[in-house]
Amino acid sequence: MYYSYEAERCGGSDVAFSEAVLQDLHNADLADTLGNLVNRALMMCHKFSGGKIGDVPTECPFDLWDTVNKMEKHMAVYKLDFAVQAAVSAAHDCNKYLQESAPWAMKDPSQETQRSTVVRTALEGCYVLAHLLMPVVPTACSEILEKLGATQTTLCELSPKFDNLKVGQSVAAKCILFQKIDKEGEGGVKTEKKKPAKPAKGGKGGKGGGKGAKPAKGGGGAAGPATVTDIANDAVIGAVDIRVGMMSNARKHPDSDKLFVEDIDVGDGTRQVCSGLYQHLKPEEMAGLCCVVCNLKKAKMGGVESNGMVLCASDGSSFELLRPPAGAKVGERVTFEGIEMCAAGSPNAMAKKKIVPQITGSGDLKTNADKAASWRGATMLTSAGPVTVASLASAGIS
Numbered sequence: 001m002y003y004s005y006e007a008e009r010c011g012g013s014d015v016a017f018s019e020a021v022l023q024d025l026h027n028a029d030l031a032d033t034l035g036n037l038v039n040r041a042l043m044m045c046h047k048f049s050g051g052k053i054g055d056v057p058t059e060c061p062f063d064l065w066d067t068v069n070k071m072e073k074h075m076a077v078y079k080l081d082f083a084v085q086a087a088v089s090a091a092h093d094c095n096k097y098l099q100e101s102a103p104w105a106m107k108d109p110s111q112e113t114q115r116s117t118v119v120r121t122a123l124e125g126c127y128v129l130a131h132l133l134m135p136v137v138p139t140a141c142s143e144i145l146e147k148l149g150a151t152q153t154t155l156c157e158l159s160p161k162f163d164n165l166k167v168g169q170s171v172a173a174k175c176i177l178f179q180k181i182d183k184e185g186e187g188g189v190k191t192e193k194k195k196p197a198k199p200a201k202g203g204k205g206g207k208g209g210g211k212g213a214k215p216a217k218g219g220g221g222a223a224g225p226a227t228v229t230d231i232a233n234d235a236v237i238g239a240v241d242i243r244v245g246m247m248s249n250a251r252k253h254p255d256s257d258k259l260f261v262e263d264i265d266v267g268d269g270t271r272q273v274c275s276g277l278y279q280h281l282k283p284e285e286m287a288g289l290c291c292v293v294c295n296l297k298k299a300k301m302g303g304v305e306s307n308g309m310v311l312c313a314s315d316g317s318s319f320e321l322l323r324p325p326a327g328a329k330v331g332e333r334v335t336f337e338g339i340e341m342c343a344a345g346s347p348n349a350m351a352k353k354k355i356v357p358q359i360t361g362s363g364d365l366k367t368n369a370d371k372a373a374s375w376r377g378a379t380m381l382t383s384a385g386p387v388t389v390a391s392l393a394s395a396g397i398s
Contacts, residue, residue: 023181024352030137033091034129035177037098038144041122044103046173053123054116055167061097061125062090064160067132070363073316073396078258078276082398085357087132094125123148123171124162131155140177147172227349228342231358237365237375239355241295241344242311242334243267244324244382250286252278256302264308266292267331274306280319291322291334291373291380291387293356297347309356313367313395320389322373322397327384334387336378360398367395 045051067090074083098118106115130144131152145152149169158164228235245264253259253274260275260283273292293309300306311322324334335341345355359365364376373380373387380387389395 026178027180029088029091030140031178031180033088033095034133034137034140035175037091037095037122037129038126038147038175038177040098041119041126042147042172043174044119045123045171048103049116049119051170051173053165053167053169053171054120056113056116056120058124058162059097059117059121060160060162061121062093064128064158064162066363068155069316070361070396071132073314074361074398076316077280077314077319077398079398082357082361084133084136085354085361087129089358089361090125090132091129094122094129097125098122120165121162124165127164128158128162131158143175143177147175225340225342227345229345229349229353229355231355231362234339234376234378235342236355237336237339237359237378238342239345239350240293240359242291242380243294244328244330244332244334245271245290245292245308245310246330247287247290247310250283253302253304255304259301259304260286261304261306262286262310264290264292264310265330266294266308267329271307272305273308273310274301274304275310275312277310277312277319280314281321286321289324289326289328289330291324295344295347295350296356297351311373311397313373313389313392313397315392315395318392318395320392320395322380322387322389324382324387325385328382329384332383335381336375337381339375339378360396363396365397367392367397369393373397 045053067086070086071083074080074086101118103115103118106112106118126144127148127150130141130148132155134141134152142152148165148171150165153164225235227239229239230236243266245266247262247264250260250262253261256278258276258278260278260281262273262275264271264273271292271294275286277286291311293311296307296309298305298307313320313322333341333344345353350356359375366374367389368374368377368379371388371391371393373389
């Protein structure tokens, strides 16, 4: 319950509780990602290393300090949901490391040391993740430490070389941290199955987008290829409907000292958006052309409705809005150089799959050396040129 609250909340906003979302988060992030990793690592240690931490070199399944820095930057601006996602992304990376290394396939005697290295590295990753996620799943993380025969330390004392565990320490044979929730079984929330939509009439057999066919909703221009939701695919950035907006009337939230409330023209109308930048920028620094994520679910922030998210670059101490160049058309959807833009995702799909937190938490959406916004090196573009910030290079964007 607490993990679901923190993983879904946005600073200053009211949390709309959903049992279905809680189930999805529990099964995907906790049971399938963290719980599966811990249990597999422990079982492999008993199978390949005699149930003890091996005296072997270690590798880095993810960048510890990069993850910690991302979490700190998000927490500094009260984006606790993004901070949690950064830690979960590290857990995904650790699972990926274990899966790609495939120690179970290392059957040659000459591979014994490397196999033990992979097993120990996975256990070391579990130890670090227990520290990163301790604030949101304290009981489970304490159990991870117990199963590893280890004690908690401070983040500053964690070794980025993943050699924190004591060589020779015995570990538990297995650990089932989380039982998956069966949506159709006991304790689950059943969802009504929708009937497939009838094809639009358009010609023989009713195929194609003939007369009367309507384009999919999503805004921001014509729909491209099918929506991409795999974070490993560069084209996933197209799932985010980022449009050029014109901001006006940025004012203090009536009940929060941290939030702005802004009016933003995004081409098909004016939206009210709340941004957690009141302590970092002045109202006059907010006005003008900006970039707005337009396919998020509406949310209440301190009791005020917010319909979108203004994109901002930050190095942790300074904050600058992303600025389209003069001449960019209000309402146009931005593109990314060299990436074929897919159709924007629906607000419900974006929320369920947590596309935006995954993208901003990845560290790949940032300004480049030329202070232009970019995604994995691909520059963010408008019809009038690249989107830039005033002075921050290599700064994260969220």
